[in-house]
Amino acid sequence: MDALTALADGFRVALVPMNLLWALAGVTLGTLVGVLPGIGPALTVALLLPVTFSLQPVEAFIMFAGIYYGGMYGGSTTAILLNTPGESASIMTAVEGNLMARDGRAGAALATAAIGSFVAGTLATIALTLAAPLMVDVALGFGPAEYFALTVLAFVAVTAVLGDSMLNGLASLFFGLALGLVGIDPLSGEARLTFGLPQLLDGIDVVVVAVGLFAVGETLYAASKTDADDRLIPLRGPVWMTRDDWSRSWRPWLRGALLGFPIGALPAGGAEIPTFLSYGLERHLARDPAAFGKGAIEGVAGPEAANNAAATGALVPLLTLGLPTSATAAILLAAFQQYGLQPGPLLFTRDAQLVWGLIASLYIGNVMLLVLNLPLVGLWVRLLSIPRPYLHAGILVLASVGAYSVTRSVFDVGLLYAIGVAGFVMRTWEIPLAPAVIGLILGPMAEQQLRRALAAAEGSWAVFVTRPISAGVLAAAVMLALLPLGLKRWRGTRRRTQPSG
Numbered sequence: 001m002d003a004l005t006a007l008a009d010g011f012r013v014a015l016v017p018m019n020l021l022w023a024l025a026g027v028t029l030g031t032l033v034g035v036l037p038g039i040g041p042a043l044t045v046a047l048l049l050p051v052t053f054s055l056q057p058v059e060a061f062i063m064f065a066g067i068y069y070g071g072m073y074g075g076s077t078t079a080i081l082l083n084t085p086g087e088s089a090s091i092m093t094a095v096e097g098n099l100m101a102r103d104g105r106a107g108a109a110l111a112t113a114a115i116g117s118f119v120a121g122t123l124a125t126i127a128l129t130l131a132a133p134l135m136v137d138v139a140l141g142f143g144p145a146e147y148f149a150l151t152v153l154a155f156v157a158v159t160a161v162l163g164d165s166m167l168n169g170l171a172s173l174f175f176g177l178a179l180g181l182v183g184i185d186p187l188s189g190e191a192r193l194t195f196g197l198p199q200l201l202d203g204i205d206v207v208v209v210a211v212g213l214f215a216v217g218e219t220l221y222a223a224s225k226t227d228a229d230d231r232l233i234p235l236r237g238p239v240w241m242t243r244d245d246w247s248r249s250w251r252p253w254l255r256g257a258l259l260g261f262p263i264g265a266l267p268a269g270g271a272e273i274p275t276f277l278s279y280g281l282e283r284h285l286a287r288d289p290a291a292f293g294k295g296a297i298e299g300v301a302g303p304e305a306a307n308n309a310a311a312t313g314a315l316v317p318l319l320t321l322g323l324p325t326s327a328t329a330a331i332l333l334a335a336f337q338q339y340g341l342q343p344g345p346l347l348f349t350r351d352a353q354l355v356w357g358l359i360a361s362l363y364i365g366n367v368m369l370l371v372l373n374l375p376l377v378g379l380w381v382r383l384l385s386i387p388r389p390y391l392h393a394g395i396l397v398l399a400s401v402g403a404y405s406v407t408r409s410v411f412d413v414g415l416l417y418a419i420g421v422a423g424f425v426m427r428t429w430e431i432p433l434a435p436a437v438i439g440l441i442l443g444p445m446a447e448q449q450l451r452r453a454l455a456a457a458e459g460s461w462a463v464f465v466t467r468p469i470s471a472g473v474l475a476a477a478v479m480l481a482l483l484p485l486g487l488k489r490w491r492g493t494r495r496r497t498q499p500s501g
Contacts, residue, residue: 026066034074217423
């Protein structure tokens with residue numbers, strides 16, 4: 001009942017007229033930017049992060065919740081009509097959704113994506129409401145050793161899961177860790193990696209790095225690519241579903257939600273795994289498996305529901321442990337730090353109004369998205385006809401204004417583009433961006449907790465393996481690091497043992 005009482009208090013915050021307006025602004029802005037080709041939720045939140053500088057924390061995070069969900073929904077429109085997933089989690093939506101659009105059934109594909117996102121998002125938010133207090137109770141027993149172990153697990157998780165190469169993931173992570181060291185050492189007071197520039201003494205702002213990597217870097221990369229098949233499929237027929245479409249969609253919505261939330265809440269879960277699992281499951285359970293590969297609506301309903309539920313699941317470790325498990329969660333963590341807040345168990349006691357207002361706004365934002373997007377699909381589709389050069393120029397202008405607004409410094413704008421060029425190189429070499437942001441954000445925290453743990457243990461490193469929770473988390477990190485190597489060796493052995501010809 002404590003969670004329900006706290007949620008009721010959260011609704012009292014979220015239902016304040018001004019907060020409702022911020023929620024509506026968030027879902028509208030999120031969808032508006034997220035529906036543009038090649039722009040996923042992480043880039044959407046990063047690009048709009050500076051917009052909230054002048055808001056109160058509760059207002060800002062209610063707006064962020066709307067931007068987050070709006071960006072998630074917007075990516076499905078691009079995937080279906082342009083066959084251009086805004087992020088890797090939308091790949092499976094594009095597989096069947098684009099085929100449906102080519103067959104003149106884009107309306108049904110967009111509708112099942114919107115309703116599936118609403119159903120899965122609502123169910124996952126209910127699960128978040130119930131799971132978060134339980135996680136908080138566990139996390140309250142954590143000390144410096146446990147928090148350091150958690151940061152190690154986060155580092156291993158993002159390098160092992162994001163991207164095809166752990167080496168590339170480690171390169172991105174160490175780049176972020178190096179950026180996090182820039183500034184004055186809090187213990188010794190000496191300058192680190194500032195290269196004699198006084199502007200770097202206070203460190204590099206997370207917003208500048210996030211916008212540089214995700215907005216500038218991704219835009220430069222997108223501008224350098226010339227896709228031959230970049231044609232918008234016109235929206236034909238009603239934007240609604242037939243009775244048969246409803247019959248074939250409601251079970252995949254539920255199954256997608258059940259797959260997405262628990263996997264998304266895991267430190268190494270992510271949204272890609274449940275979408276692939278959902279697609280495979282729906283193909284196996286479909287009444288007509290032969291329809292897959294030709295535009296099966298189940299192949300849109302299930303993965304899109306799993307994607308949305310996983311996104312909500314990622315908020316569990318973020319809010320309760322301060323542990324980001326995806327690129328978008330890392331940007332949201334940067335938003336918390338923008339207001340001097342550190343997600344974790346103490347956030348639920350010190351800023352309960354903010355946390356539960358945020359969770360309550362997820363319910364409201366889900367309803368707003370459904371009401372807003374089904375009638376306005378035609379309007380969002382028109383945005384896809386914006387010429388790419390205008391789109392890229394607009395993103396760079398917004399990114400520049402956002403970076404300048406952080407400290408009103410031209411130096412930050414130059415730094416933004418330097419980091420943007422680094423992001424472009426990383427994308428060109430297929431180095432994932434999320435580990436860099438997570439390294440920048442969690443690196444200083446890992447250093448601080450490591451020093452505290454060693455100080456409390458009088459310099460003994462044994463503290464990390466003698467405390468049960470810390471030892472268990474570090475063991476999980478080692479297993480997670482070895483898992484890709486084990487799978488690679490197993491696949492190689494399997495290929496050698498299979499008969500040829």
